[in-house]
Amino acid sequence: MKMLVPYLTGGIRPDWTRYLQEYERNGADAIEIGLPFSDPILDGPTIQEASDRALRRGVTTRSVLADLAGVRIGIPLIAMTYYNLVLHRGADRFCADLAEAGVRGLIVPDLPLDEAGALSDAAVANGVDLTLLAAPTTPPDRLAEIAERSRGFVYAISVMGTTGERDELAESGVRLAGRLRELTGKPVLLAFGISRPEHATAAAGVCDGVVVGAALMRRILDGDEPEQLGAALAGFRAGLDTVTV
Amino acid sequence: MSELVLPSSSVMSDPGERGRFGEYGGRFVPESLIPACAAIEEAFRDAWGDPRFRRDLDRLLAVHAGRPTAFTPAWRLSAELGVNVLLKREDLAHTGSHKINNVLGQALLARRMGKTRLLAETGAGQHGVATATAGALLGLAVTVYMGEKDIERQALNVFRMKMLGAEVVPVTGGSRTLKDATSEAMRQWVTCVDEAHYCLGSVMGPHPYPWMVREFQRVIGDEARRQCAAELSTGVPDYVVACVGGGSNAAGTFAGFVDTGAQLIGVEAAGGAAVASGVVGVLHGFRSYLLQDENGQVSEAHSVAPGLDYPGVGPEHAHLNDAGRARYVTVDDDEVVPAVHRLARTEGILPALESAHAIAWVIKAAESGELPPFSTVLVTLSGRGDKDVATLMEAS
Numbered sequence: 001m002k003m004l005v006p007y008l009t010g011g012i013r014p015d016w017t018r019y020l021q022e023y024e025r026n027g028a029d030a031i032e033i034g035l036p037f038s039d040p041i042l043d044g045p046t047i048q049e050a051s052d053r054a055l056r057r058g059v060t061t062r063s064v065l066a067d068l069a070g071v072r073i074g075i076p077l078i079a080m081t082y083y084n085l086v087l088h089r090g091a092d093r094f095c096a097d098l099a100e101a102g103v104r105g106l107i108v109p110d111l112p113l114d115e116a117g118a119l120s121d122a123a124v125a126n127g128v129d130l131t132l133l134a135a136p137t138t139p140p141d142r143l144a145e146i147a148e149r150s151r152g153f154v155y156a157i158s159v160m161g162t163t164g165e166r167d168e169l170a171e172s173g174v175r176l177a178g179r180l181r182e183l184t185g186k187p188v189l190l191a192f193g194i195s196r197p198e199h200a201t202a203a204a205g206v207c208d209g210v211v212v213g214a215a216l217m218r219r220i221l222d223g224d225e226p227e228q229l230g231a232a233l234a235g236f237r238a239g240l241d242t243v244t245v
Numbered sequence: 246m247s248e249l250v251l252p253s254s255s256v257m258s259d260p261g262e263r264g265r266f267g268e269y270g271g272r273f274v275p276e277s278l279i280p281a282c283a284a285i286e287e288a289f290r291d292a293w294g295d296p297r298f299r300r301d302l303d304r305l306l307a308v309h310a311g312r313p314t315a316f317t318p319a320w321r322l323s324a325e326l327g328v329n330v331l332l333k334r335e336d337l338a339h340t341g342s343h344k345i346n347n348v349l350g351q352a353l354l355a356r357r358m359g360k361t362r363l364l365a366e367t368g369a370g371q372h373g374v375a376t377a378t379a380g381a382l383l384g385l386a387v388t389v390y391m392g393e394k395d396i397e398r399q400a401l402n403v404f405r406m407k408m409l410g411a412e413v414v415p416v417t418g419g420s421r422t423l424k425d426a427t428s429e430a431m432r433q434w435v436t437c438v439d440e441a442h443y444c445l446g447s448v449m450g451p452h453p454y455p456w457m458v459r460e461f462q463r464v465i466g467d468e469a470r471r472q473c474a475a476e477l478s479t480g481v482p483d484y485v486v487a488c489v490g491g492g493s494n495a496a497g498t499f500a501g502f503v504d505t506g507a508q509l510i511g512v513e514a515a516g517g518a519a520v521a522s523g524v525v526g527v528l529h530g531f532r533s534y535l536l537q538d539e540n541g542q543v544s545e546a547h548s549v550a551p552g553l554d555y556p557g558v559g560p561e562h563a564h565l566n567d568a569g570r571a572r573y574v575t576v577d578d579d580e581v582v583p584a585v586h587r588l589a590r591t592e593g594i595l596p597a598l599e600s601a602h603a604i605a606w607v608i609k610a611a612e613s614g615e616l617p618p619f620s621t622v623l624v625t626l627s628g629r630g631d632k633d634v635a636t637l638m639e640a641s
Binding site: 037038039040042043044048049052055062082083084085087088089109111112113114115132133134135137138139146157161162 | 424524543
């Protein structure tokens with residue numbers, strides 16, 4: 001089975017955790033939850049807009065984690081945010097907060113391998129998996145080190161660009177996934193630009209799963225209700241399940 | 246006095262492979278940009294050690310940018326204040342500010358690296374105009390990212406950039422100002438790292454930018470050092486003062502005096518004072534003092550001087566502050582406008598609102614007695630005030 005990891009901007013609307021439940025019900029294996037930050041430099045227009053909307057509602061890391069305490073989700077939750085929010089709280093307390101809220105993984109896109117040491121230690125101490133990102137331009141030695149030090153899985157950025165919807169699965173992502181799978185037995189998840197079920201089908205042939213972000217957040221920004229998102233996610237699930245290798 | 250004595254080699258030197266100034270700096274960028282940053286570091290190390298590159302840059306600075314810039318004793322202001330004020334005239338550099346020093350260096354480097362395009366962020370438009378100028382001169386296509394709000398406020402500079410052949414892209418996200426323009430330039434750089442060089446405008450960003458931009462700006466301090474040696478009986482001034490937004494003109498100036506006994510003073514805008522009011526954070530690739538709210542969200546800076554409207558400060562300034570080698574002070578908007586008028590009336594020089602922060606502090610410190618009578622004060626006048634005339638008209 002290929003892994004399906006949908007993304008949701010935490011606090012996008014007051015009842016945002018209902019989307020989590022629909023995701024779980026419709027085939028998600030884990031959920032990536034964005035903790036909104038004022039300056040998301042690896043996010044394209046859709047997720048920027050979602051972050052801005054959540055921040056304007058007064059959402060904070062603390063409020064997102066508090067909301068999570070009130071819901072029962074049976075699949076792993078992974079936080080995605082930028083390093084300033086971690087540093088502001090302190091790496092150790094930040095990871096402890098995540099663990100306490102039941103969040104098991106952490107992705108920090110502006111914290112590359114070379115700067116990740118302190119947070120990596122704090123994450124381990126608190127039982128949180130710090131997942132590292134790999135890019136199409138990452139040279140071989142560095143890619144091996146990322147694969148070695150990433151925990152939980154390896155997050156493969158499929159394109160040179162930001163998060164956002166694209167017309168087709170990038171060839172650069174296919175190549176990166178292939179390089180990573182030769183280096184590690186950890187799951188390799190392809191992210192960025194997985195916008196349609198057929199992209200998920202195509203990706204499933206070369207990696208262990210996909211992250212779907214902007215394609216879902218666009219619908220939420222346009223007003224889709226949790227049930228509608230659940231149906232959309234089911235389409236990606238079906239796309240992945242056509243591949244059995 | 247402080248018991249901490251730093252060996253001179255540890256301040257304003259090479260920040261090493263990890264790009265650290267004390268605990269500040271670093272390379273906090275997405276993995277996609279790591280190879281590009283590493284390539285720039287390698288190319289810069291190679292170029293900066295290559296006498297031919299240095300000769301080419303020196304020649305461009307001389308024949309195109311008009312260096313060395315003048316060193317002007319401010320006679321009437323000095324007489325009024327009772328201290329000896331000397332001005333390093335970056336306002337006389339081509340395009341009207343010190344920004345051209347850095348941009349010519351980076352544009353030459355970009356060409357050496359085989360790049361065909363330059364990307365830049367701009368707030369007030371000074372760095373955008375300088376980048377557009379260098380692009381025109383060296384045959385590189387230029388794309389400038391500028392917040393929508395700044396585009397409205399700085400229509401003249403937008404038109405200048407376009408006349409110089411640059412494309413100006415409005416940034417509509419976030420606060421629609423410099424911080425967002427910088428984020429957007431970094432996002433777009435990811436999509437074109439093979440052919441484009443990101444020509445960052447201040448001593449900030451991921452390693453090697455804070456160091457590289459300081460080195461390209463140290464021509465200010467090196468020239469001023471020689472000019473002081475020629476003009477002053479003491480050889481060096483007692484005080485060296487410069488305004489600080491990101492901090493490139495101050496870094497370039499301080500670099501020439503860090504190994505002397507001169508007191509180094511950086512003047513921040515009160516509404517954008519990262520050193521005075523910020524806490525340690527990470528934004529745009531580097532760790533430094535950063536204005537942020539109680540939840541760690543980055544705050545917007547507010548200053549009458551658009552070039553100081555940035556919530557962070559270059560990492561080397563954070564380090565110089567902590568090490569006690571430079572002191573950072575603030576002045577309010579309502580002290581700045583009178584300083585522009587006073588310099589205009591006493592010296593016939595209309596400084597940029599940014600540069601007027603340094604003048605305003607000197608006036609205040611001389612009048613309060615903080616600057617001892619007859620002390621010698623070098624002020625870097627980072628730019629000319631033509632761009633601010635509309636703002637000044639509104640303020641008067």
